[in-house]
Amino acid sequence: MTEPRTITLPTADHGPVTVTCPAWCIGHPNHRPDYHRADILHKGPDVNLAFHGTEVIAACLAQSPYATPGDPSLGGRTPGVSVYPPGRTLTPVQLYSLAAALDGYADRLRDLADQLHTILGGGR
Template sequence: MSREPRTVTLVTEDHGRITLPEPSWCAGHAGHRPDSARIDVMHVGSAVDLTFLGIEVFTAELVASPYASTTTPRLGGRTPGVSVHPLGMTLDPADLYSLAGALDSYADRLRALADQLTAILTEEHR
């Protein structure tokens, strides 16, 4: 069974209507503005959020900018990456694993701080 690739047609200020392939992970272009330039077109996947006490701490999502001109690492581009906020960077797999490791380490440090606070509060109530 043959499957046609997905495409999307968007209006841009500088190139009019453009039709481009849409990756299977793209969540759509609901936020696309017709007054944006073609170079700003971006595929964005579903967000993965870390929310605590109602505050968004981190959000990450697959992204690719098919017409990007940048080749600067971590600023996004034609190759898919994961955009992480509030870092404001697009990470490759190695960077993403490093971030996950740093978050694991930070979680251990938070647990140690919670243990220290528990000891202090226990001591105060004696």
């Protein structure tokens, strides 16, 4: 078994803070010394959907171990999946709902493609 990974991050309100990183955490390259302890964020690798070089949606595992209680959809102490857009952290149930909505949207795009194909004379 590997030892837990720890990192010490500077914070504006608590000085150096040592945290244990979950196995999926890719590090803290964007952490700045003027961040507060509540801003510490464990983030996993991004899962991106891009089309013609433009990012459409991105998601990653995320956890803010020192987040203050508030809106859980903005991230928190419990790991979740951060999705952008809409800029929310989702639970497993919410993530399955998003996947189902994306499946439905893909069907509607296929319907539009069929309509366009017909309009352009491909249905003759």
